[in-house]
Amino acid sequence: MKDFTAQVDVRKYPPKDKHPVIFETLNGLKPGENMELINDHDPKPLYYQLMAEYKDQFQWEYLEEGPEIWRVAITRK
Template sequence: MTTTSTPSPTVDLRTISPRERHALVFSTFKALPPGGSMELINDHNPQPLRGQFESGLYGAFNWTPLEDGPEQWRVEIAKPADSQPAHGGSSCCGSCGG
């Protein structure tokens, strides 16, 4: 029996305009299926982005540092398998435009 799994997207923010970065991350996260994950690569510590996740999606994501600078920061952001839709109503952070 073979199982087909969707590859985890990698979002490399180093080449993205700063004003478009957070919206791209949130839209990519929103598109993940429950149990899915994405890898984020950045040229600085993404702590402000983590704060946005915590304020808008508290408990609906897992944040795992993979590399902590000084040249690049890499983070795995995962959507728990039992997660419910995180956008709409009062749970939306507003960053993704959704």
């Protein structure tokens, strides 16, 4: 089990708030810090967005891959 600097369970937020909360949390991470993202579906589109906007700044690791819960560790490089 990893220790996380932050955790964002996006299932708790209305759709319009999900990405702002995720990116606010990501932007607050220092190098080496990580967050746990919890979602009710595969957040693969977020992965592609991170790769486009934050190229080589984050590491993405699936911790759980459904079918009901997806958990991802996102670490700032």
